[in-house]
Amino acid sequence: MEHHPAIKTVIERIEKDLIGGAADTAKEVMTAMAQVVEDSQATSVESLYKEMEKAAIAVLKVCPSFAPPINVLHMMMGTIEKDIESGASLAEARQHLADTQAYFSQMIATAFEKIADIGAELIHDGDNVFMFSMTSSVWKVLRRAKAQGKSFNVLVTEARPANEGLWTVDEMHKSGVTVEVSIDACLAELIARSNIAFAGVDAIAADGSVFNKAGTYLSALAAREYGVPFYFVSDTLKFDTSTLLGLPFRSDPVTYKEVLGDKKYSSGVKVVGKLFDTTPPYLIRAIITELGPVPPSACINVMWNMKRSKRISELIPDWAHNRL
Amino acid sequence: MAHQEIVQLADRFRRLELHAAHSGRETRRALEAVMAESRATTLSELTEELHENIGYLLQSLPPYAPPLNSINRALLYLEDATRAGLSLEEVKHRQNELEANETDPIINREKIARYLIDSIPQDGVVYTHTLSETILGVLIELHLMGKLKRVIVTESRPNNDGWETARRLAEIQLPVCLTIDAAMPAALEKAHLMLSGAEIINLDGSVVGKIGAHLAAMICERYSKPLYIIADTSKINYIGWGDFYLTSLSPKDLGLNFSHPELQVSGSLFDITPAELISGYATEKGIVNASEIPSIISDKRVSRWLMEQLSKRL
Numbered sequence A: 001m002e003h004h005p006a007i008k009t010v011i012e013r014i015e016k017d018l019i020g021g022a023a024d025t026a027k028e029v030m031t032a033m034a035q036v037v038e039d040s041q042a043t044s045v046e047s048l049y050k051e052m053e054k055a056a057i058a059v060l061k062v063c064p065s066f067a068p069p070i071n072v073l074h075m076m077m078g079t080i081e082k083d084i085e086s087g088a089s090l091a092e093a094r095q096h097l098a099d100t101q102a103y104f105s106q107m108i109a110t111a112f113e114k115i116a117d118i119g120a121e122l123i124h125d126g127d128n129v130f131m132f133s134m135t136s137s138v139w140k141v142l143r144r145a146k147a148q149g150k151s152f153n154v155l156v157t158e159a160r161p162a163n164e165g166l167w168t169v170d171e172m173h174k175s176g177v178t179v180e181v182s183i184d185a186c187l188a189e190l191i192a193r194s195n196i197a198f199a200g201v202d203a204i205a206a207d208g209s210v211f212n213k214a215g216t217y218l219s220a221l222a223a224r225e226y227g228v229p230f231y232f233v234s235d236t237l238k239f240d241t242s243t244l245l246g247l248p249f250r251s252d253p254v255t256y257k258e259v260l261g262d263k264k265y266s267s268g269v270k271v272v273g274k275l276f277d278t279t280p281p282y283l284i285r286a287i288i289t290e291l292g293p294v295p296p297s298a299c300i301n302v303m304w305n306m307k308r309s310k311r312i313s314e315l316i317p318d319w320a321h322n323r324l
Numbered sequence B: 001m002a003h004q005e006i007v008q009l010a011d012r013f014r015r016l017e018l019h020a021a022h023s024g025r026e027t028r029r030a031l032e033a034v035m036a037e038s039r040a041t042t043l044s045e046l047t048e049e050l051h052e053n054i055g056y057l058l059q060s061l062p063p064y065a066p067p068l069n070s071i072n073r074a075l076l077y078l079e080d081a082t083r084a085g086l087s088l089e090e091v092k093h094r095q096n097e098l099e100a101n102e103t104d105p106i107i108n109r110e111k112i113a114r115y116l117i118d119s120i121p122q123d124g125v126v127y128t129h130t131l132s133e134t135i136l137g138v139l140i141e142l143h144l145m146g147k148l149k150r151v152i153v154t155e156s157r158p159n160n161d162g163w164e165t166a167r168r169l170a171e172i173q174l175p176v177c178l179t180i181d182a183a184m185p186a187a188l189e190k191a192h193l194m195l196s197g198a199e200i201i202n203l204d205g206s207v208v209g210k211i212g213a214h215l216a217a218m219i220c221e222r223y224s225k226p227l228y229i230i231a232d233t234s235k236i237n238y239i240g241w242g243d244f245y246l247t248s249l250s251p252k253d254l255g256l257n258f259s260h261p262e263l264q265v266s267g268s269l270f271d272i273t274p275a276e277l278i279s280g281y282a283t284e285k286g287i288v289n290a291s292e293i294p295s296i297i298s299d300k301r302v303s304r305w306l307m308e309q310l311s312k313r314l
Helices: A005-016 A022-039 A047-062 A066-084 A088-123 A136-147 A165-172 A186-194 A218-223 A241-245 A256-258 A297-303 A310-320 B006-016 B020-036 B043-058 B065-084 B087-095 B105-119 B133-144 B161-171 B180-190 B213-223 B290-296 B306-314
Strands: A127-130 A153-157 A176-182 A196-199 A212-213 A230-233 A269-271 A278-279 A287-289 A292-294 B125-128 B148-155 B175-177 B191-194 B200-202 B205-209 B225-231 B272-273 B278-281 B286-288
Touching: A005 A022, A005 B105, A005 B148, A022 A047, A022 A066, A022 A088, A022 B125, A047 A066, A047 A088, A047 A256, A047 A310, A066 A088, A066 A241, A066 A310, A066 B043, A088 A230, A088 A287, A127 A136, A127 A186, A127 A218, A127 B200, A136 A165, A153 A165, A153 A186, A165 A176, A165 B278, A176 B043, A176 B161, A176 B306, A186 A310, A186 B213, A186 B272, A196 A212, A196 A297, A212 A218, A218 A230, A218 A278, A218 B213, A241 A297, A241 A310, A256 A269, A269 B180, A278 B180, A287 A297, A287 B306, A292 A297, B006 B020, B006 B043, B020 B043, B020 B065, B020 B087, B043 B278, B065 B133, B065 B306, B105 B133, B105 B225, B105 B278, B105 B286, B125 B133, B125 B286, B133 B148, B133 B161, B133 B191, B133 B225, B148 B161, B148 B180, B161 B205, B175 B180, B180 B200, B180 B213, B191 B200, B191 B213, B205 B213, B213 B225, B278 B290, B286 B290
Parallel strands: A127 A153, A127 A196, A153 A176, A196 A230, A230 A287, A269 B175, B125 B148, B125 B191, B148 B175, B191 B225, B225 B278
Antiparallel strands: A212 A278, A287 A292, B200 B205, B205 B272, B278 B286
């Protein structure tokens, strides 16, 4: 089955892991879907829908376990589904899809500015700020606080197996923020000295639990033990509407090579564990989004207000169980 | 000038080459060498020489109870001898009494495994963090008794001691799963219980262990999984002042090679697990709870000189 060149390109880039992160993947998926609409020779809303559905299924098949690109598919497919229901003309449908793309671009452009403003308000002069692993959204918060003239210290652990925490060390150094680094097993000690803790997000569930790099749950647990407020930082694209269907997050396993490298042990040693973990809602003070700080109990309200596609929702269970 | 064996021992402590389980015996042997090879002509001179060597050793002592207990026993032996008016020759002749106070770690492990057997379900899945000679011995005994299905171990950064645990268990055909420290919650979810070693068991029941043990204990509490400390009574610190020196991490521990030399590496190599997170302490004298720890130590006397030296370090 031949796909639109823009779809073929984005599929290839996702499969080869050539796109930087979830937000960038979402942007590229949106651009590709918009290109399908723009180049379509469809003569009816229904035939345009069929072209978009074919493209969406192809993208969904290769979509990794993060929510933003799937939410883009929901946005675009949800828009045209609504037009089919309301009997809109093809021209109207094309305009609505263009509006959806513009809304998405505007949201992407402004969300992190708002998030940085809100997050920076939580940081005070003289604070020790713990952050787990690396995430550009938390870096933006920290840089905004620094730009506001606040003097604070960032504490971070290495975040095995890929050591993304060391990227944070480099980024903070470039931004002129003092930083201390340690091993993951020391995170309780670092959090005990902190005034506030932040982590990024891979996906947010309807019940307010948050899926992120392994070690995040451990950090949140330690934060609760020491009475340190624990915040996640994320735009609302990371709210995973598939969890409304009761579906679990999908996580890749930690591989032998990631832990032991080239070291050879007998076959009796198996490397186990997941690259991601789930932080339960009771350990979370709030998720800082472009809408403001969202408490875990309010996550479901955010999701109910997000555009969802019936067709994508039908496909998600098969996607979640690798049956698509 | 410290005795050569004391200098070598201090160097091994500084490099963290010596595990707590062996450190008491090694310390006792080094102190015996000091006494045996001493050129002192009076008991007072011998005591002074021992003080000098112990002072040197204390500077590099990690937070381990066994060497501190061995030092205390040697000092008490000399203090008792002085009070009893023993001659220098008598003291040197009878110094093998120090060894008699030690328990056999191999026999201890067998005893601990027997005490523990009812606390472990058939086909039990045990989680442990890092490397403990005592735990390895107990796991081997439990495996021979046919109790275990699998052991899950976390790698235990920075020196990845958990790898060695995995290697040694695999050697005896005990299925073992290794994972990253950050995956402790997932590991404990699959385990029936956690066994943790100890560098020090304080009299209040708190335990000094390899960094990460406290975090794992918090997860045990969250998941309602029992946590047993596996240690013989040589790990009990009835002297006090043993856990203030938790050894800081260095950039080398993280393998860092950053361009900014002012980067600060934080954290300790050891942490302290509070007693309220611990279900029981499996020792060669049985499984006890925190309040029973003081009662399983027969001799709780502490050398006055040692107390003075340790208080200076605070």
